[in-house]
Amino acid sequence: MFIYAMFQQYFPYELRGHAHKYTQKLVTYFYPYIQITFHELTGEKLKRSDAYFAIQNYLADHTTATAKRLKADVVKGSKSLVLTMDDHEQVSDTFAGVTLVWSKESSKQKHSYSGKDKVYKLTFNRKHRDLVTGTYLKHVVDEGNAISQQHRQRKLYANGSKKSYTGSSTASWSHIVFKHPASFDTLAIDPARKREIMDDLLAFSKSEEYYARIGKAWKRGYLLYGPPGTGKTTMIAAIANFLSYDIYDLELTAVKDNSDLRKLLIEISSKAVVVIEDIDCSLEITGQRKKKKKESEEEKEGEDGNGDEEVESEDETESSSKVTLSGLLNIIDGIWSASGGERVIIFTTNHVEKLDEALIRKGRMDKHIELSYCDFEGFKVLAKNYLSIETHPLFEVVRGLLEKTKVSPADVAESLMQKAVEEDADICLNRLIRDLESKSAKEGEQSKEA
Numbered sequence: 001m002f003i004y005a006m007f008q009q010y011f012p013y014e015l016r017g018h019a020h021k022y023t024q025k026l027v028t029y030f031y032p033y034i035q036i037t038f039h040e041l042t043g044e045k046l047k048r049s050d051a052y053f054a055i056q057n058y059l060a061d062h063t064t065a066t067a068k069r070l071k072a073d074v075v076k077g078s079k080s081l082v083l084t085m086d087d088h089e090q091v092s093d094t095f096a097g098v099t100l101v102w103s104k105e106s107s108k109q110k111h112s113y114s115g116k117d118k119v120y121k122l123t124f125n126r127k128h129r130d131l132v133t134g135t136y137l138k139h140v141v142d143e144g145n146a147i148s149q150q151h152r153q154r155k156l157y158a159n160g161s162k163k164s165y166t167g168s169s170t171a172s173w174s175h176i177v178f179k180h181p182a183s184f185d186t187l188a189i190d191p192a193r194k195r196e197i198m199d200d201l202l203a204f205s206k207s208e209e210y211y212a213r214i215g216k217a218w219k220r221g222y223l224l225y226g227p228p229g230t231g232k233t234t235m236i237a238a239i240a241n242f243l244s245y246d247i248y249d250l251e252l253t254a255v256k257d258n259s260d261l262r263k264l265l266i267e268i269s270s271k272a273v274v275v276i277e278d279i280d281c282s283l284e285i286t287g288q289r290k291k292k293k294k295e296s297e298e299e300k301e302g303e304d305g306n307g308d309e310e311v312e313s314e315d316e317t318e319s320s321s322k323v324t325l326s327g328l329l330n331i332i333d334g335i336w337s338a339s340g341g342e343r344v345i346i347f348t349t350n351h352v353e354k355l356d357e358a359l360i361r362k363g364r365m366d367k368h369i370e371l372s373y374c375d376f377e378g379f380k381v382l383a384k385n386y387l388s389i390e391t392h393p394l395f396e397v398v399r400g401l402l403e404k405t406k407v408s409p410a411d412v413a414e415s416l417m418q419k420a421v422e423e424d425a426d427i428c429l430n431r432l433i434r435d436l437e438s439k440s441a442k443e444g445e446q447s448k449e450a
């Protein structure tokens with residue numbers, strides 16, 4: 001009873017309706033320190049298994065100094081080994097100038113979430129109780145989750161359809177492990193632009209509270225546009241790697257109708273990059289089709305003066321049988337936004353001028369990023385990626401040629417790529433120069449003809 005009273009005094013918020021359970025988890029209390037096991041500290045919103053693994057990750061990250069005494073362990077959902085604390089080892093942490101000590105101990109009970117009878121125990125001076133329960137624990141769990149996010153094996157999802165037992169087919173996702181080496185370091189774009197995008201992504205990923213405060217769904221839209229081979233797909237991979245998000249590659253032409261689209265989008269997890277590549281090729285939802293339709297309707301209207309009715313009936317049939325622009329926008333803005341979770345949605349196109357204004361307006365596609373032909377700065381990144389060189393006497397020749405030739409980074413990369421083991425930087429750069437010269441000559445001829 002005495003212990004219960006003491007516990008209630010210090011953790012009154014935990015005891016609501018669960019006193020009998022929590023008394024089992026009481027650990028020693030002695031003045032002036034408080035000792036608590038991690039589950040006393042977790043709130044109602046946090047699943048215990050999640051808290052356990054978050055704390056495990058956090059502590060693994062804070063134990064490098066004592067690495068000799070650590071043992072390797074496997075983090076849930078990850079194939080990589082991380083160092084964790086050993087039994088009875090203590091790890092001290094400093095937060096807001098306060099020292100707190102964690103230890104790992106055996107518990108008398110088995111815990112389904114840890115799979116073993118181990119618990120983490122935190123010891124701190126009682127005068128810091130508010131700091132611990134108010135901010136420190138949230139900090140530990142947030143950091144721990146971020147670490148596990150980085151360790152986690154990520155997935156690349158693609159949509160298709162599967163047959164139900166009734167024989168009808170419904171839209172569904174299948175996935176493979178996502179392992180793309182692209183990063184912002186290897187991306188050949190203007191360095192200032194690169195920094196700006198990375199800062200934007202970082203700010204977005206840390207803004208859950210901000211988005212909640214301003215009453216906006218925690219999502220960000222990117223429109224990547226530019227000629228073929230300028231790195232749109234590569235940038236998507238770099239973004240997913242940078243944020244450690246899964247990728248959902250949504251092929252709209254394989255989606256039967258708006259209702260299937262809704263089903264697919266609702267299934268998308270939090271921390272996801274949702275990609276619709278070549279959105280202009282999904283003709284149903286571009287301005288082009290609408291424009292075409294409008295034109296023909298206007299012609300009709302001219303003929304029989306009955307255009308309005310035609311417009312409505314056509315729109316109705318379309319929305320019940322295909323993915324429509326309004327269907328896509330409704331789902332993204334509406335239901336999907338309400339489901340919480342951080343998501344980046346990316347559209348790519350080679351023909352930005354074809355897209356409907358509604359689709360790409362600011363607020364929907366927050367950032368419009370143009371990827372363009374390779375300039376000298378981009379070339380230097382590619383030379384570093386492909387040839388591991390940062391300078392070379394031939395660089396100036398390449399600079400001159402790039403200034404007068406429109407060539408995509410993909411074409412430059414192709415010329416720079418070693419085709420045989422014995423090919424060195426000289427051979428690859430000379431090949432690039434030849435390719436650029438011949439391209440420049442062709443462009444010259446074409447402009448003369450024109």
Ligand SMILES: Nc1ncnc2c1ncn2[C@@H]1O[C@H](COP(=O)(O)OP(=O)(O)OP(=O)(O)O)[C@@H](O)[C@H]1O
Nearest residue numbers: 186187188227228229230231232233234409410413
């Ligand atoms: N900006 C870039 N930085 C680094 N590599 C690039 C860049 N652009 C293109 N590449 C290289 O060229 C290849 C093709 O590029 P990518 O598929 O990203 O272009 P894209 O703009 O998506 O093309 P498309 O419009 O045809 O889909 C990539 O595998 C990559 O190796």
